[in-house]
Amino acid sequence: MADAPAYAPFFGCMGAASAIIFSSFGAAYGTAKSGVGISAMAIMKPDLIMKSIIPVVMAGILAIYGLVVAALLIGKIDPAPGYTLFHSFCHFAAGLAVGLCGLASGFAIGIVGDAGVRATAQQPRLFVGMILILIFAEVLGLYGFIVAIILHLKV
Amino acid sequence: MGLYGSRGKGSYAYGCYASLVIIIIVFIAIGLYYMFSGRGGEFDVGWVLEKISPYSYACLGIGISIAFSVMGAGWGMFITGASIVGAGVKAPRIKTKNLVSVIFCEAVAIYGIIIAIILTQNIGSTTDEDWVENYNTYVYNGYCLFFAGLLTGLCNLACGICVGIVGSGAALADAQNGELFVRILVIEIFGSAIGLFGVIIAVLLGNNKKISSS
Numbered sequence A: 001m002a003d004a005p006a007y008a009p010f011f012g013c014m015g016a017a018s019a020i021i022f023s024s025f026g027a028a029y030g031t032a033k034s035g036v037g038i039s040a041m042a043i044m045k046p047d048l049i050m051k052s053i054i055p056v057v058m059a060g061i062l063a064i065y066g067l068v069v070a071a072l073l074i075g076k077i078d079p080a081p082g083y084t085l086f087h088s089f090c091h092f093a094a095g096l097a098v099g100l101c102g103l104a105s106g107f108a109i110g111i112v113g114d115a116g117v118r119a120t121a122q123q124p125r126l127f128v129g130m131i132l133i134l135i136f137a138e139v140l141g142l143y144g145f146i147v148a149i150i151l152h153l154k155v
Numbered sequence B: 001m002g003l004y005g006s007r008g009k010g011s012y013a014y015g016c017y018a019s020l021v022i023i024i025i026v027f028i029a030i031g032l033y034y035m036f037s038g039r040g041g042e043f044d045v046g047w048v049l050e051k052i053s054p055y056s057y058a059c060l061g062i063g064i065s066i067a068f069s070v071m072g073a074g075w076g077m078f079i080t081g082a083s084i085v086g087a088g089v090k091a092p093r094i095k096t097k098n099l100v101s102v103i104f105c106e107a108v109a110i111y112g113i114i115i116a117i118i119l120t121q122n123i124g125s126t127t128d129e130d131w132v133e134n135y136n137t138y139v140y141n142g143y144c145l146f147f148a149g150l151l152t153g154l155c156n157l158a159c160g161i162c163v164g165i166v167g168s169g170a171a172l173a174d175a176q177n178g179e180l181f182v183r184i185l186v187i188e189i190f191g192s193a194i195g196l197f198g199v200i201i202a203v204l205l206g207n208n209k210k211i212s213s214s
Helices: A008-042 A046-052 A054-076 A085-122 A124-154 B002-036 B045-051 B054-087 B099-120 B128-133 B135-176 B180-206
Strands: none
Touching (some): A008 A085, A046 A054, A046 A085, A046 B180, A054 A085, A054 B180, B054 B180, B099 B135, B099 B180, B135 B180
């Protein structure tokens, strides 16, 4: 069949892989960068550590977005005759959407988390502001997740 | 860093961009040559993707999974190890407790080898009749094994570097104040979960995707 060549699952699998790979890179960057900030400020204010783990948790959530989309896509990828190029490119786009948005969001969460926890240690009133900025950064990853779900449901 | 270091870094970046641009231009030029000589249908990316042997895809996936996982583990280990011994000069008490960070990095390598062994169970010899009958399934299984291995390797690369950087921060904080280590370990556990997600997806993708007759 011209519409369902044997190489069609390549792009579907690449979508599933991109979903988890790029969001893992974003989550890892967010965790590492915020972790460095937390380690630095923990010396001055050890009691603020548990509050400052919020950027790390938000970066972890990005990896979960990637995990969910990858698991959903894997459930739908099949070998050639039943799996057309339409399916495969939709799944590829879904994986790229959540992956690259998670990467960008992870970078934002990492840098804001690093600067935010260091500043909150010196000025406690900045905590709420840091959380607001982190929420906006997290929502970027959520947008990618939403687009991925829409594409996945389009089949 | 000085003059030598900054000049070296700049020329590496230009070299990488230049080689990437050259590769893309060569690819486009070959495609245009085929198109303008009336043989456009022969420039077939899909044919390349399909005709590369599924065994090649599967074995590349296996190799990549262990290679990049170990690279991530090693990278994390040297980042955290250098900080542990450096901070340990003035606070030698930290050396035993901070080995936990090194063990977290080792776990990343173990994830890679587990997935490589799981993926290896899926390949074996096939007969010609099986090949004709199951062609589409074997091609699909090849892709699945390749991407399962690739995603394990790259997720563990990210995870290993992340755990190493956080472990480095933990060692430096521990040297200042002994109570901080356990709290910063929580961040390392979040980092370690990233590699675990990669393992979960790789098992979902690569499990039972056999390219063998038995």
